[in-house]
Amino acid sequence: MRIDILTLFPEMFTSVLGSSILKRAADPALSADGQSPSVSYHLTDIRNYTTNKHQKVDRPSFGGGPGMVIQCQPVWDAVQAVTAMDPRPASRILMTPQGETLTQPLVEELATHPRLLIIAGHYEGIDERVIQRLAPMREISIGDYVLTGGELPAMVLIDAVARLRPGVLGHEESAHHDSFSPGAQRLLDHPHYTRPRVWEGMEVPEILLSGDHAKIEKWRREQSLERTRQRRPDLLK
Ligand code: ADE
DSSP states (O other): OEEEEEESOTHHHHHHHTSHHHHHHTOGGGSTTSSSOSOEEEEEEGGGGOOOTTOOOEEEOTTOOSSEEEOHHHHHHHHHHHHTTOSSOOEEEEEEEEEEEOOHHHHHHHTTOSEEEEEEOBTTEEOHHHHHHTOSEEEEESSSSOOSBSHHHHHHHHHHHHTTSTTSSSOHHHHHTSTTSGGGTTSOOOOOOOSOSEETTEEOOGGGGSOOHHHHHHHHHHHHHHHHHHHOGGGGO
């Protein structure tokens, strides 16, 4: 999977995409055929595409109001140039608080695409006309709160997608059983324990030491359901 990121702040991505599992996801050594890694990241600075001689990309909002709006021209030209860099069709995504909320089923769907082209807006947003002209474009929010820009939301989306790509987690089963995932019936995850058996006088639930896998599975399902009932009853509807 190729992931293109169009942003005014590419430097925000380098440490996140260059660390830990997201770094490994793009490592050629990971792939089964030794050729194509599970994901590749391609950062593009929208400012490189402005035709403005002072390198400006934003202007005050028509109609007044605070903040600046990113102009159509640099966004449109950047998308055209980046799209032409690879023959795979790019699914366009705009990170915006006005979008549909990111959920695990949506992440699972996006993880099957050959190529994602993610636009991270900043300031008050992007001129609506270029958003319309770039249709079909999926507008996605990471939750009902407002950040200073779409960069952190883009990283959240990339992290959630990359960990579902083949070979990235190493242990494929673990993603399948996470909270909100199909193996957990889309409920919250059950609690986890490790050594020592007793810590500060607190014991690990006896059943987990029984070696009876059917009973352990049943206990975990019940814990999962109970936690969901208490913390997120909305998930049970
Ligand atoms: N940009 C600013 N806030 C955002 C959010 N919650 N989701 C996606 N993009 C954003």
